[in-house]
Amino acid sequence: MLKVVCFKWKHTSGYKLASLYNIEGYTAGHVNNLHKAVSLNLSIPHEFICITDDPTDINCKTIPLWDKCREYGGCYNRLYVFSKDMKDIIGDRFVCIDLDCVITGNLDPLFDHDLDFVINSYYGPQPKQYYNGGLFLMDAGVHDNVWTEFEKDIPGNIELLEEERKQGNLLGTDQAWISHILGPEKAVYECEDGVIPYRLLKRRGKQSILPDHAKMVFFAGNADPSTVQFTDKWVREYWRCNYIIKENGFDQLETLSQKVQWLKHFYYNPIMPDIVDKIKVNDYVIEKLGEEVANSLFIPTLSVGNNVHEIPFEDIPQPYIVKPTHLSGAFIRVDGDLKKKLPFIKHYGHKWLNTTYGHKSNEWVYYNLKPQLMVQKHLPLNNGYLPEDYKLHMINGKCEFIQIYSERPLVGKGEAKQLNYTPDWELIPVLNHKYEAGKPLPKPPALNRAIEIAEKLAEPFDYVRVDLFLFDHQIYFGELTFFPHGGHFNFTPETFDYEMGSKLKLIKSVS
Secondary structure (H helix, E strand, O other), X not given: OEEEEEEEOOOOOOEOOHHHHOOOOOOHHHHHHHHHHHHHHOOOOEEEEEEEOOOOOOOOEEEEOOOOOHHHEOOHHHHHHHOOOHHHHOOOEEEEEOOOEEEOOOOHHHHOOOOOEEEEEOOOOOOOOOEEEEEEEEEOOOOOHHHHHHHHOHHHHHHHHHHHHHOOOOOOOHHHHXXXXXXXXXXXXXXXXXXXXXXHOOEEXXXXXXXXXXXXXXXXXXXXXXXXXXXXXXXXXXXXXXXHHOOOOHHHOOOHHHXXXXXXXXXXXXXXXXXXXXXXXXXXXXXXXXXXXXXXXXXXEEEEEOOHHHOOHHHOOOOEEEEEOOOOOOOEEEOOOHHHHHHHHHHHHHHHHOOOOOOOOOOHHHOOOOOOEEEEEOOOOEOOEEOOEEEEEEEOOEEEEEEEEEOEOOOOOOOOEEEEEOOOOOEOOOEEOOOEEOOOXXXXXXXXXXXXXXXXXXXXXXXXEEEEEEEOOEEEEEEEEOOHHHHOOOEEOOHHHHHHHHHOOOOOOOO
């Protein structure tokens, strides 16, 4: 049986991989994503194995990491995989895959052959560098001289490679040594085979373009799918979700991100578009809470128009907020000299009204919303900041955690802080999307009432986020969101994604 092997260990000293300047280190999440992707895209009988110094939260078979030359850093320690010992440690035939890989197609053609050794081709300028170590398949021990020659004089051989790097001949650690020992004649995986370096992908603006024939994309250098996912849609979809939601059973999914992605792609409820429309949602709130309660929650709407010319900005009492009814996160605050703000309102108002939303992240609920502008009364500031935004994550009708954005600047989002609490107001040590932790907040007097309101609004749905503003005993309604961040929560630690995912069941949703 073919073994599919990856490596995860903590960098301690020596040569530092370029990717580690952008990420703290490779995680169990990297391993689990790769494991799941391989299982869904490889039909050849196989076993997935991670060789690691820390098996915590890894969802596959693990083998203890050996320490042959770990102190030298880089991937030198991995060269031991060429030893004849691997027949007993791993098995007769195996493929090694780097964790900074995104699987995008069927892998069978890459591994279903009798060649005793195939390795990924190298596309850089170094003349003596022939191979990239991100992917290689071999019969155990077939090139054991790669290890035995290195082992004879590890410091001397590393010094040799460093001199070759200075002269521009080689690059990397284990892949440089493999090229040095094996020479240029070995069979390789090429771009034509669907094994493609990320840096060679064509681009359209900031987005890279994934070729139709791609099977594996490797992120050599300082790029990593865990960071690139924030700019490249296809990375987000394949690395974290699309290969997962292809599975038949919702109950097989593990994380909240995966399950919300499944709902985004496979669940349809005709009332959802009206609920994400910032005007039409009021009818739903009235229906669920009654007119008297609902009206006490609504932030006063001062004007609505189909274009900027329909709204009498000069006659509306300040302060107020101008925002589109069909987009998320866009607004302009008006408090002071309207003449200075009016050009921005006209510019962005026109831009918003001509912007469709949801297509980049496949959020179908936004596709056909009517673009309008609305003006709402501005809620009171909190020590010079925008008021705290309480986001109640409702899973199967129950509030499981409350995400609070605090210290929000009057313009932009970059400096806002984040906190997460249980419904009983216990601080949860978790963050998402690289926000910094804010200062702990006292329990709001209106919290229990807010949870009761959120439960009524969430009643028809298996998952929805209910956004509210809390001022002492006064509650204001913000919005309802079905796919926050497009369904990519990016929790730190990632175990929280699994914890919340275990709570989400498919009860009321019908695909």
